[in-house]
Amino acid sequence: MSDSATQSPPLVTRVVAEAIGTLVLVFGGVGTALFAADAAVGPEGSPMGVGYLGVALAFGLTVVVGIYAWGHISGGHFNPAITLGMAVAGRLAWRDAVGYWVGQVVGGIVASTLLVLVGLFGPSGWLSTAQRGGFASNGFGDHSPAGFGLGGTIVAEIVLTCIFVLVVAGSTSTRAPGGFAGIAIGLALTLGLLVAIPIDNGSLNPARSIATAIYGGVGAISQVWAFIVFPLVGGALAGILHRALFPEPKLG
Numbered sequence: 001m002s003d004s005a006t007q008s009p010p011l012v013t014r015v016v017a018e019a020i021g022t023l024v025l026v027f028g029g030v031g032t033a034l035f036a037a038d039a040a041v042g043p044e045g046s047p048m049g050v051g052y053l054g055v056a057l058a059f060g061l062t063v064v065v066g067i068y069a070w071g072h073i074s075g076g077h078f079n080p081a082i083t084l085g086m087a088v089a090g091r092l093a094w095r096d097a098v099g100y101w102v103g104q105v106v107g108g109i110v111a112s113t114l115l116v117l118v119g120l121f122g123p124s125g126w127l128s129t130a131q132r133g134g135f136a137s138n139g140f141g142d143h144s145p146a147g148f149g150l151g152g153t154i155v156a157e158i159v160l161t162c163i164f165v166l167v168v169a170g171s172t173s174t175r176a177p178g179g180f181a182g183i184a185i186g187l188a189l190t191l192g193l194l195v196a197i198p199i200d201n202g203s204l205n206p207a208r209s210i211a212t213a214i215y216g217g218v219g220a221i222s223q224v225w226a227f228i229v230f231p232l233v234g235g236a237l238a239g240i241l242h243r244a245l246f247p248e249p250k251l252g
Contacts, residue, residue: 014074015103021066021078022107032058033136052197060190067182079205081235085165088239108211137216138203138227146198153200160192161204161234169242203227
């Protein structure tokens with residue numbers, strides 16, 4: 001996740017990389033939640049579903065893949081909260097942030113649309129059942145997997161996103177050991193989602209939340225604002241903390 005301003009690819013190239021990386025993140029992570037989390041018992045009686053742990057690992061692994069594949073091009077954010085945090089920390093030019101956000105949201109929507117396309121060819125009634133169930137969207141109250149209210153979502157999304165973005169900023173610092181950022185970031189996302197999935201299906205990423213909400217019905221759309229606002233608050237807070245506590249060394 002390089003943030004160097006020198007010799008960086010053109011903004012259009014970086015935005016395309018962000019879109020592709022976000023597409024992979026949403027397709028892999030949300031696809032696991034939709035198709036594999038609660039899979040039926042196999043013919044020998046063994047459970048086939050991956051559960052919360054499998055979903056959290058799927059998101060973490062797709063982030064690792066995306067960072068090593070495209071991080072050298074765009075920085076490998078794939079998440080508007082990371083982009084905001086890096087801009088606040090002085091690690092990304094503000095003029096580039098909007099382009100990153102557009103690429104991330106578009107990539108996420110393309111991914112969820114592809115998942116709908118897969119569902120169209122699924123067993124009879126699968127897609128309508130998935131959409132009635134929220135299509136793996138984030139939610140609180142009646143839409144929370146474990147019945148947590150808005151207050152739980154606020155605390156979890158701000159705190160966990162802040163920690164996640166601090167890990168991103170710290171592991172990609174010029175002081176950090178080279179070549180290990182992707183692993184640290186993927187594990188940090190996995191850990192965060194292990195906490196957050198039972199609370200609100202685990203966002204920490206507005207692009208992921210928007211992508212699923214558009215197919216998740218009225219309930220998901222009515223609550224998606226929380227999963228835009230509070231991860232962004234967490235990302236901005238991380239940027240402020242990183243800039244204040246761990247400023248990058250000045251060159252020269």
